Amino acid sequence: MNRQIATNFDNKKSFFSKILNILELYSLPSINILQNSTPKKNAWKEEINRQIHKFWNDKLKSDAFNKTSLKYVCIDNLEIGKTAHVWKLKNQPRIEIRKSIVKSRMMTGTYILQSDKHKFTHFSTEATCQLCHTESEDIVHMITTCPVLSTIREKYFIDIKKVILDSCGPAKWNTYCNNKMEITRLILDWSNFKESLSIGMELAEKLEQKARNLLFQLHIKRIEILDARNIK
Numbered sequence: 001m002n003r004q005i006a007t008n009f010d011n012k013k014s015f016f017s018k019i020l021n022i023l024e025l026y027s028l029p030s031i032n033i034l035q036n037s038t039p040k041k042n043a044w045k046e047e048i049n050r051q052i053h054k055f056w057n058d059k060l061k062s063d064a065f066n067k068t069s070l071k072y073v074c075i076d077n078l079e080i081g082k083t084a085h086v087w088k089l090k091n092q093p094r095i096e097i098r099k100s101i102v103k104s105r106m107m108t109g110t111y112i113l114q115s116d117k118h119k120f121t122h123f124s125t126e127a128t129c130q131l132c133h134t135e136s137e138d139i140v141h142m143i144t145t146c147p148v149l150s151t152i153r154e155k156y157f158i159d160i161k162k163v164i165l166d167s168c169g170p171a172k173w174n175t176y177c178n179n180k181m182e183i184t185r186l187i188l189d190w191s192n193f194k195e196s197l198s199i200g201m202e203l204a205e206k207l208e209q210k211a212r213n214l215l216f217q218l219h220i221k222r223i224e225i226l227d228a229r230n231i232k
């Protein structure tokens with residue numbers, strides 16, 4: 001080890017230098033500390049795993065935080081190796097998988113609406129909602145406002161509001177779910193409200209399932225209308 005330090009300390013391409021860089025990258029103890037106090041094999045393995053997990057988890061969160069397409073997702077809840085709520089589908093029928101696909105696309109900004117087409121085509125396609133022609137069609141419009149989808153919204157959204165009112169009471173609902181943006185965040189990812197609405201496991205499962213239903217039904221209705229009008 002001492003010979004390696006003496007001969008390779010300034011050789012950036014050496015195996016030894018690469019190890020030094022890896023130790024630094026993952027905030028592991030320096031070579032000097034390790035030399036003075038060599039950890040036991042299992043403890044060292046655990047520490048490496050913990051630090052590597054922490055590094056990539058922090059990176060995932062900081063990258064996700066800077067993506068505007070993920071603004072409705074609760075970034076704090078993201079964790080490498082942990083299944084996102086939207087994909088908790090154990091023993092679920094195929095239709096539930098389709099619902100999860102739609103919801104996850106909406107959560108991650110990959111569900112293409114008219115305002116996205118407007119951006120992608122450098123503004124040559126109009127952003128106006130092709131269902132109602134009243135305003136720009138973004139995810140907030142689709143979930144909370146588009147009058148053409150109001151029947152579906154009323155039917156499925158009432159259910160979501162009811163479970164929250166039953167569990168949290170009207171005061172919390174009025175405080176935290178009082179505008180279209182907050183309602184959109186709630187429906188796309190209830191874990192944004194885990195603390196403020198004290199959402200436990202039972203309520204979480206209900207909200208996840210009901211939000212999937214609402215979003216899927218809005219999606220189906222939207223596609224039906226666009227298809228009938230022959231709009232791509």
Ligand SMILES: [Zn+2]
Pocket residue numbers: 129130131132133134135137141145146147148
């Ligand atoms: Zn509309």
